[in-house]
Amino acid sequence: MEIFVLAFFAIGYLILAGADIGIGMLLPYLGRTSDQRREVIAAIAPFFLGNEVWLVATGGILAGLFPTLEGELLSGNYGVIVALLASWVLRDMGLWLRGRVLAGGWQALWDGVIVAGSWGLALSLGTLLSDILLGVSGPVGMLPALIMAVLFAAHGLAFASLRLRGELRARATVLSAQTGEGVTYALTSGVIAALAIVAGLRLPLTDSHTGVAAFLAPVVLVLIPFLVAAQAWVWWTFRHRVTGPSYL
Incomplete structure (x- = not known):
């Protein structure tokens, strides 16, 4: 059950946040x-903070139920994790400050x-997935990461076409x-989900802590309907x- 909870939040984040990325x-x-550009940003403004909740939940479940896996991911991809977090902070900082600090070309x-x-977010997530799926890292791992970034870009275009109008929609x-x-958005969502599932099948997800799981899993299962x-x-x-x- 813990595996399905982790997959639910991880796939949910990639699909939902992949659009605003x-x-x-x-x-x-x-x-x-x-x-x-401000109108384009308005297309994701109501969603991007809520989407990030799924990433926080994924990290919490990973740390609470799969600590060994968390340690392996962190130790083996420390630079990628740092880049992911830095990109996350920078992207959100840009979104918040764009409409507030305007003078002097800011x-x-x-x-x-x-x-x-x-x-940075797209390439970091793509690098993690390429390392998990293919076992490649370093400069070689950048090619699968770029492919993943292109997938995120296509997913973003599909979402933008559902939200924008006029010239921007065109x-x-x-x-x-x-x-x-709608079909394009469904297709890109399906490809993202499929890649995440294949990556998950390659992970050692059998080390969940029974005591923690007995407490955390029911809480998460109760909260999932409210989140959805x-x-x-x-x-x-x-x-x-x-x-x-x-x-914004």
């Missing part, structure tokens, strides 16, 4: 002016920080013209296309 990666392409700087942080639908926006309900409420509330800038 992809949009951040392609921010200069989707938004050619400062106002357009807005362009924050746009660059958002793009760099998003690429740019985002470059991959969805033939299949439709909250996520569904946010998606339903903000189901309409973006019509202008948001609070």
